[in-house]
Amino acid sequence: MLKIIPGWQVKLLDANHIQTTGISSLELMERAAKGFVDWWNGKGFDHSAPVNIFCGAGNNGGDGFAIARLLDTSGFKVSVLKCFDESAKLSSDALVNFKLLPDGIRVMDWNEFDKSKDGIVVDAFLGVGLTGELRSTAKAIIQKINSFDGKVISVDIPSGLPSDDLLSGACVRADFTVTFAFPKLSLLFPEHAAVTGELILVDIGIADTEYDLFDSTSYYLRKEDVPFFHRKFHRFSHKGDFGKVLIVAGSEGKMGAAILSCKAALRSGSGLVTALMPKSERQIIQIAVPEAMCQFELPTDLSRFDAIGIGPGLGVMGKSALLESIFHRFKNPMVIDADALTILSENPDLVHLIPKGSILTPHLKEFDRLLGDTSNHLARLEKAADFCRSLELNLLIKGANSVICLADGRQVFNSSGTPYMATGGSGDVLTGMLTSFLGQGYSSANAMFCGVYHHGLAGEIAGEHYLRGTIASDLIDAIPETFVQLGIS
Numbered sequence: 011m012l013k014i015i016p017g018w019q020v021k022l023l024d025a026n027h028i029q030t031t032g033i034s035s036l037e038l039m040e041r042a043a044k045g046f047v048d049w050w051n052g053k054g055f056d057h058s059a060p061v062n063i064f065c066g067a068g069n070n071g072g073d074g075f076a077i078a079r080l081l082d083t084s085g086f087k088v089s090v091l092k093c094f095d096e097s098a099k100l101s102s103d104a105l106v107n108f109k110l111l112p113d114g115i116r117v118m119d120w121n122e123f124d125k126s127k128d129g130i131v132v133d134a135f136l137g138v139g140l141t142g143e144l145r146s147t148a149k150a151i152i153q154k155i156n157s158f159d160g161k162v163i164s165v166d167i168p169s170g171l172p173s174d175d176l177l178s179g180a181c182v183r184a185d186f187t188v189t190f191a192f193p194k195l196s197l198l199f200p201e202h203a204a205v206t207g208e209l210i211l212v213d214i215g216i217a218d219t220e221y222d223l224f225d226s227t228s229y230y231l232r233k234e235d236v237p238f239f240h241r242k243f244h245r246f247s248h249k250g251d252f253g254k255v256l257i258v259a260g261s262e263g264k265m266g267a268a269i270l271s272c273k274a275a276l277r278s279g280s281g282l283v284t285a286l287m288p289k290s291e292r293q294i295i296q297i298a299v300p301e302a303m304c305q306f307e308l309p310t311d312l313s314r315f316d317a318i319g320i321g322p323g324l325g326v327m328g329k330s331a332l333l334e335s336i337f338h339r340f341k342n343p344m345v346i347d348a349d350a351l352t353i354l355s356e357n358p359d360l361v362h363l364i365p366k367g368s369i370l371t372p373h374l375k376e377f378d379r380l381l382g383d384t385s386n387h388l389a390r391l392e393k394a395a396d397f398c399r400s401l402e403l404n405l406l407i408k409g410a411n412s413v414i415c416l417a418d419g420r421q422v423f424n425s426s427g428t429p430y431m432a433t434g435g436s437g438d439v440l441t442g443m444l445t446s447f448l449g450q451g452y453s454s455a456n457a458m459f460c461g462v463y464h465h466g467l468a469g470e471i472a473g474e475h476y477l478r479g480t481i482a483s484d485l486i487d488a489i490p491e492t493f494v495q496l497g498i499s
């Protein structure tokens with residue numbers, strides 16, 4: 011996993027990399043620009059569209075000059091818009107790249123930009139070096155960029171956005187943000203989605219181990235990290251090894267939730283899935299998921315189950331006693347979602363009975379109901395950290411870049427997923443997947459890393475086919491393909 015460090019420490023990260031590898035800071039800037047242009051070329055932008063690159067006087071602007079040169083070489087019609095006046099002192103690497111601009115590139119002042127013309131804007135005005143309140147010219151430059159109707163692509167971070175804090179002033183509204191080395195924390199906050207746009211991470215050759223020097227509890231979970239967290243099974247493995255799980259879900263009119271959770275658990279590899287549900291609804295689930303067994307009363311001995319997932323479609327009325335009995339009878343980590351979370355927020359004393367190491371999966375509204383109102387993501391992350399540490403529980407804050415908050419204090423931002431997953435039943439699928447991995451003997455942390463990443467990837471795979479028509483069942487159908495893509499047998 012990639013550590014997320016504060017923006018002000020990027021200079022130290024770079025300095026250390028330069029010292030240990032012997033490469034120059036200019037080469038690091040060139041790698042950033044090359045990475046940006048590689049992504050750009052993969053997008054297949056129209057070569058006839060003029061590219062207008064707003065460049066500041068710092069290294070973010072330096073990236074912009076280098077990008078201008080490389081895009082010019084690729085055959086794009088590039089203009090550079092200087093966001094500094096004649097008296098400004100450019101950073102040394104920015105100055106080198108400014109001087110390297112080929113003759114064919116038109117260099118203008120930022121206020122000469124004609125927003126009515128077609129094209130693409132690249133925002134290389136301010137990066138992680140932003141400090142304090144924006145100066146008035148900076149605000150005017152940001153306004154100018156935002157007045158443009160076409161595509162805006164921000165380099166490293168949308169100009170004006172503080173790297174680790176909430177946005178309070180003006181900021182470029184990007185369609186894409188191409189960030190270098192690691193995602194800056196603020197790019198992962200839901201309140202900044204409208205300014206960040208789609209997030210792309212470009213590797214500039216800094217190894218994960220180079221982040222060990224820095225203290226941080228925030229991490230980013232990438233595709234390449236996930237195989238490491240999976241258990242390996244062998245040819246003598248039998249269905250007992252793949253876990254027996256109990257899914258406590260469904261009620262009259264809400265059996266779909268139980269079906270989705272059970273199917274997702276089976277598709278994620280569970281050996282045996284039992285559904286605890288009302289007897290009156292049994293035919294629905296037996297027909298929809300013939301692989302699942304049914305149970306209509308809570309068994310006295312729950313130790314035969316390796317993991318329990320509780321909540322989807324369960325209903326709230328009269329169900330708190332059931333939850334309490336399960337907490338008393340089952341001592342291993344379980345997955346708690348949906349209506350079970352609502353029951354907990356209405357019966358806060360029950361929270362202390364939850365088996366240690368369990369996984370709670372609230373979306374933002376459920377989070378506020380359970381932990382109290384939070385006005386922003388930063389406050390939410392802090393609250394979640396306290397909750398997890400003090401109760402020895404794990405919690406997933408669901409949303410774009412869902413955050414895996416662990417009892418040990420780590421907060422891991424997921425990188426997979428798509429807005430097409432914002433559809434009814436998507437959470438029920440996740441509950442089944444998480445319960446399945448717990449039942450297969452994964453630690454709670456590893457079950458979360460794998461469950462959350464695969465769930466997001468399933469959404470991406472399904473979303474590619476069905477776009478906004480994606481439904482939760484499509485995610486289940488895509489689960490096997492997630493194993494293929496990650497090379498997990």
Ligand SMILES: NC(=O)C1=CN([C@@H]2O[C@H](COP(=O)(O)OP(=O)(O)OC[C@H]3O[C@@H](n4cnc5c(N)ncnc54)[C@H](O)[C@@H]3O)[C@@H](O)[C@H]2O)[C@H](O)CC1
Pocket residue numbers: 020023024038039042066067068069070071072073101135136137138139140141142143144145148165166167190191
């Ligand atoms: N390892 C990496 O990630 C690398 C990133 N690179 C890029 O470098 C920038 C950071 O560069 P830095 O020189 O430190 O700062 P900026 O260019 O972001 O900003 C300095 C620039 O901004 C002006 N400024 C600061 N505060 C304000 C304000 N409140 N109002 C107006 N103007 C302000 C200041 O005067 C300077 O002109 C990083 O984001 C990446 O893009 C490297 O290229 C490679 C390694």
Ligand SMILES: [K+]
Pocket residue numbers: 070133134135136137164165166167168169
């Ligand atoms: K920028």
